[in-house]
Amino acid sequence: MTIARFLGKEVLQMDTKEYLEYIVKVIHTTVVATADDEGLPVTAAIDMMDADESGLYFLTAKGKGFYDRLVKRQYLALTAMKGKGTMSSVAVSIRGKVRELGNERMPELFEKNPYMKEIYPTEESMRALTVFQIYEGTGEWFNLSKKPIERASFTFGGAEKKAKGYFITDACIGCGSCAAVCPQNCIVTDSIPYIIEQEHCLHCGNCLTACPVGAVERR
Structure with missing residues (x-):
């Protein structure tokens, strides 16, 4: 699905993979929350670099505190937003389980996100990185640009869908x-x-x- 067709599609007809692809292809940069050793939230701006039926994929360096929190908690929450103002915004939020994949998918993620080669230009520098997957979770779509507003929920990776609201x-x-x-x-x-x-x-x-x-x- 191309971005143009993607943006033109009625949101309530989207399936889970399309919500995840919207995060990657249309918004890309998300705000991710993890918990520190005291159980307090810590946020970071993280690019979501790929999506498929199995979840979302992103990179981080093994020397970062973010990496330590992911390994310890194996859980995160994120929000991705697009829009010039509140009344034109679309937000997609996800809470889910994460696991480290190591070098798996690294070449593919660099190919799909070529700007990463400017940050980590050599194979030696790339060794600092590792791939994580959000493999099970629940999500919510919230669109304030429509009247009335649009809201939809979705799950992936076998997470249980519960009625909310x-x-x-x-x-x-x-x-x-x-x-x-x-x-x-x-x-x-x-x-x-x-x-x-x-x-x-x-x-x-x-x-x-x-x-x-x-x-x-x-x-």
Whole structure:
């Protein structure tokens, strides 16, 4: 899939591989969070260099603290954002397990990301690097450039997909209190119980607060 066609495709039709490819091909540079020895978060700007059905791939130097945290925790979270401003932005977030692959895929990653040869120009300098794979995880797509906003979730590597957000139960009495306070007008009131359109929900929680009978659940 080319970038032009990729950008023109309806987001809710994308599969997991396409979300991962969007991170690599359209955004590329991500902010990654890992935990230090005290359990506190540490962030780093990391380029995601390749993607396939098995996950995301990136490089780091073995002498960095980031490398140590990856090896110890074997877990990370990242956010990739594109857009000139808040209302034109697309964000893709991932939480998942990582493993070190060593030199595996190194030539392929350098070929696909030729700018790396300017940073590590010789074979000797490349020996500082190692390849990591995010091989199992959950992800979320959040698009503020659309009205109403678009939200979608995905998993890869066998991670369990769990329902997140706000849901209206059979306790709904159809009073309309939740719909009145929904900033995205994404609560369908044609039948009882009402239905929240998950693909447009901000997860703001207004519906939960407004419901007089406790019919809204947060999952």
